[in-house]
Amino acid sequence: MKVSLIxxxxxxxxxIEDCMLSVLNQTYPNIEYIIVDGGSNEKTLKYLNEAAEKHSNIILSSEPDQGIYDALNKGIAKATGEIVGFVHSDDFLADPSIISAIVEAFKAQEVDGVYGDLHYVALENTAKIIRNWVSEPFDHRLLRRGWMPAHPTLYVKRDLYKKYGVFDLNYRIAADYDFILRIFKQPNLKFHYLPKTIVKMRVGGASNKSLKNIIQKSKEDYRAIKTNHIGNWLTILLKNVSKLKQFKS
Structure with a gap:
């Protein structure tokens, strides 16, 4: 099975170097690595071009976009793998065997999607875990309680994007939550929880870097649950409260 990483x-x-090396050092041999640059004006593009010259599995494009979800949609459009996943530029895969483990789960469980656990790590010291997001096996009732898998750990079959759509650009911060609700509410789809840390994410992402963004995220989360006919304001409250136990003391 070919895996498209975006x-x-x-x-x-x-x-970006940590991010790319975590992909390029994977033991799984059939990875298509799609990098969508938004028109960087510093050293990022130079590094990307040099890497693309050395690695034939890198597909690189660079042009202005409408934000991260627009860039991810462009990556999905370019993907040819049976499985699609994301490694954001501030993040890195937890170890070189991650993709192999994910593919094995797809094969063994015969599922439409696989997800796992995530570590939020300190910006400068990535060995320091700030927040440990441990997920759980999926049950449809969890959605009304504000549950969602950590999006960077979610790998799905590419056909799901064709059938259920890509990221809705009307959301500035919560398009990933909207997409998750859109597919996880489908009774005909199967998802498997892989109890393994898949991604390490540096703290300071778009959804939690300021109080203003947290408020904006909650508003967009609420719009997502109403659009997908799942839950109410209690769902959003439970979603936010559930995060508290993830923080390391």
């Missing part, structure tokens, strides 16, 4: 970048010179 990274969206924009002026990411401080972190």
């Amino acid at each position: 990274t969206a970048t924009y002026n990411s010179e401080a972190t």
Whole structure:
């Protein structure tokens, strides 16, 4: 099974090397690596071009976009793998065997999607875990309680994007939550929880870097649950409260 991994970048010179190496060092042999750059104006693009010259599995494009979800949609359009996943430019895969484990889960469980656990790590010291997002096996009742898998750990069959659509650009922060609700509510789809840390994410993402963004995220989350006919304001409250136990003391 070919796996398409997509990274969206924009002026990411401080972190892009860690991100790319975590993909290029994977033991799984059949990876298509799609990098969608938003028109970086510093050293990011130079590094990307050099890497693309050395690695034939890198597909690189660079042009202005409408934000990360637009860039990810462009990556999905380019993908030819049976499985699609994302490695954001501030993130990196937890170890070199991750993709192999995910593919094995797809084969063994005969599912439409696989997800796992995520570590939020310190910006400068990535060995320091700030928040440990441990997920659980999926049950449809969890959606009304505000549950969702960590999106960077979610790998799905490419056909799901064709059938259920890509990221809705009307959402600035919560398009991933909207997409998750859209597919996880489908009774005919099967998802498998892989109890393994898949991604390490540096703290400071778009959804939680300021109080303003947290408020905006909650508003968009509420719109997503209403659009997908799942839950109410209690769902959003439970979604936010559930995160508290993930933080390391």
